[in-house]
Amino acid sequence: MFETNNLRIRAVHNTDIIKLHDLWNDLRVQKTLSPVHVIPLGIKFEETLRSWVSDSLLYCIIETKAESEWVGFVNFFNADKKNRDATLAIALCPEFWGRGYATEVLRFIVDYAFRELALHRVTLNTFGNNLAAIKVYRKVGFVVETIQRKANWSGGKWQDVVSMGILDEEWTATRKED
Template sequence: MSSIWVGERVRLRGIEPEEFHLLMEFDQDSTVMRNNDRLHPPRSKAGYRRYLESGVGTPDDDAFGAGIESLAEGRLVGSFGTNRIDKNSGVFSYGIAIGSDFQRRGYASEAIVLLLRYMFGERRFQKCDVEIYAYNTASLTVHEKLGFVVEGRRRRSQYFAGKYHDVVLMGMTIEEYAAAHSLGSVQSS
């Protein structure tokens, strides 16, 4: 059996409420939080459980989040969530975070490819836009290697850690994705 959600290194899956402690662990690293979004105030164990129990999106909703599980370790190593869904123009975005202990192992790259395969090949989106902090060279490099194109820069866009930061705008079309990666196939039994 094959699954669109499974690659060579990772499986994209729901995050179980009892895994709240892993999200708490990831949120202890301010650099990971800032690279993904921004610092959030501390949350209680019950707050993390409520967040996970509420679920993010439904099976028919293009705005959803999921966990990234390492196949080798059998544990959650990160998460992602789609956002800014524009069905009219066929454009979406996402955010992704990998715990600091699990970075630079190819987990983010593979999770992004799996997510894009689903959004382009199954949900009919034609473009993905991402915003990456200009200082986050690791993420900029990953996205460039995957085939994203720099489309612009929003100067002094975000304020944290006592100063303003630029955001680099990158995008990938379905055609660019298909030229570099597989949209999948249908196999009959």
């Protein structure tokens, strides 16, 4: 289990699968996470979640330290061992948006990726209309690498898919400035 100033980042327990399922079924969250159609995800989706947890390089639950409130998840998946790259995903329950928790988790988990997991780069994708997420990713040190214009249909309109990344040497350089 890891701790930051306000948060605990811990392993997934069996009881978390239902909470993960509920998080993915929140329209506000689902439309920020997946390029597939936003639809209610049934009981079979729990099997998918379990496979994601077991197949990920790292899959953690985020909760508050003070009250042990369930906040969301963060994970590394699609790990490329040869090139020491992994894709990052994070999602928080909407009631925790805007509190600085995403920044806090990302700073910790990116540092962990480079220092402990020996990754060379961390990659992520987000949608162009998710301006709050892009702002947080940039604050942590991610840079835009590619933009797929109008690559995702959601909410009755096209949106860009933004690929961002951060390299270990970029992260190290920003840590020296702190």
